[in-house]
Amino acid sequence: MKQIIITVILCATALIALRIAMPKTEKSQSVIEAIHTRRSIRNYKECAVEREKLMEIARAGIAAPNAMNRQAWAVRIVDSKEWIDGCTEAFVATVKGTPLGEHLLTTDFKNMFRNAPAVIIVAAEPTRFAGVDCGILAQNMMLAAHELGLGTCCLGSPVDFMHSEAATEYLSSLNLPEGYQVQYAVAVGYADEAPEAKPRDESKISFVE
Ligand SMILES: Cc1cc2nc3c(=O)[nH]c(=O)nc-3n(C[C@H](O)[C@H](O)[C@H](O)COP(=O)(O)O)c2cc1C
Secondary structure: HHEEEEHHHHHHHHHHHHHHHHOOOOOOOHHHHHHHOOOOOOOOOOOOHHHHHHHHHHHHOOOOOOHOOOOOOOEEEEHHHHHHHHHHHHHHHHHOOOOOHHHHHHOOOOOOOOOOOEEEEEEEEOOOOOOHHHHHHHHHHHHHHHHHHOEEEEOHHHHHHOOOOOHHHHHHOOOOOOOOEEOOOEEEEEEEOOOOOOOOOHHHOOOOO
16 A cells, blocks of 8 residues: 555656646746737747647637638638749749839848748638738637747738739639638748737727717
């Protein structure tokens, strides 16, 4: 009996020690804390993002509330360097010399998704609330990524390009249902910067008496 108790105590101690020693890759935080500490990240480490994490992020995305549960969205995860670089090459050719090009094509420019190693492209069915649904989906994904220790940046800049002639090959590779429109792309990667929060204007909020 004494031996059993000692064995149980030893096992419990080992488990506790293991838990303490395990590197914490995932931060545990409240939703409100996550909302206030998430930032748009525009510099990423070169390392790839694990596919399980990308999948978990996308799954969190589609857990979002959506009108009549139509799930009128399409979520495409791209982590192929070849795809990202090829799409970027076509994009650069179209924006070079324009104000958008001036803004984006800085010396540290590596790709059109803020240099992220992965991107999640979200498209909406052309129905009344699908755009709203996709917006909520985006924030779910960005908060999930934040919890998983990843940085994100919601990007509107690739949208028009994705529906332009120059991007035909890349748009068709997304295999979107007929009529779906790309809403945004979310850059995902390990952050290589920690920007300050941008202040919000609380005068935009008011109670109605
Ligand atoms: C719909 C949408 C489009 C955006 N497009 C871009 C973009 O093209 N490029 C970019 O660097 N950031 C883009 N952002 C990120 C915003 O600039 C950023 O969310 C805002 O400055 C607030 O900063 P924060 O996310 O760190 O709080 C976009 C955000 C949203 C929601």
